[in-house]
Amino acid sequence: MIVQGKNAVKELIKAGRTIDKICVQKGDKAAESLAMQAKEKGAKAVFCSRENLDKLSPGGKHQGVVAYTTDFSYSDMEEILSGKEGTRLVVILDGVEDPHNLGSIIRSAECLGAAGIVIGKHRAVAVNDTVIKTSCGAAEYVKVARVTNVNDVIRDLKEMFFKVYAMDMDGKDITTADLSGDVALVLGAEGSGVSALTKKLSDGSVSIPMTGEIASMNVSVAAGIGIYEYNRQRSMGK
DSSP: OEEESHHHHHHHHHHTOOEEEEEEETTOHHHHHHHHHHHHTTOEEEEEOHHHHHHHSGGGOOTTEEEEEOOOOOBOHHHHTTSOTTSOEEEEEESOOOHHHHHHHHHHHHHHTOSEEEEESSSSOOOOHHHHHHTTTGGGTSOEEEESOHHHHHHHHHHTTOEEEEEEEEEEEGGGSOOOSSEEEEEEBTTTBSOHHHHHHSSEEEEOOOOSSOOOOOHHHHHHHHHHHHHHHHHHTO
């Protein structure tokens, strides 16, 4: 897997991920420092011109550093649910396809302390280099499970007494919903939202109160607000 950008590569090194090779722009002090850190951990370090980095970099957004690393290591549900009962928030993504959205959701999950994220294996984006770069390194610290069927995960969570809410514009105001205890928030695909069956399996639907003319919100923004609201209610003892 190719990982590019100073922050993303910095977090790779910090988290101890195996880096096979790192290519950095000569004369870029911050990039050269990353090369030295990676080399100390066994990576092969190579100086490159900006033109060569542009050729190596998907999209050309390398910031002077491109690293070649092992593929992303997914977690299983047991790892995600290993936290203390009554304090776990699981984010379930039902068909999110844009890697930038997934990366942003991972970043929000890390910043706000979600237990983990569940994504599907089919008709959904996997954790790739774009996701890792967009997450600004947060992908190294968030547990992500990739499952065959997210609906089976919802059924299992409900048996463990999780409250499962689909985030949908027709739902009740999320600030009035009971987000105490263990909670799973389900967010749907860009454009189509949460599928009908998944919504039916959920305990209910919640929405973000909005006052503007636009009736919907980007899925990554909605996820961040949902995670924040879970934490807000916990801090207030609601």
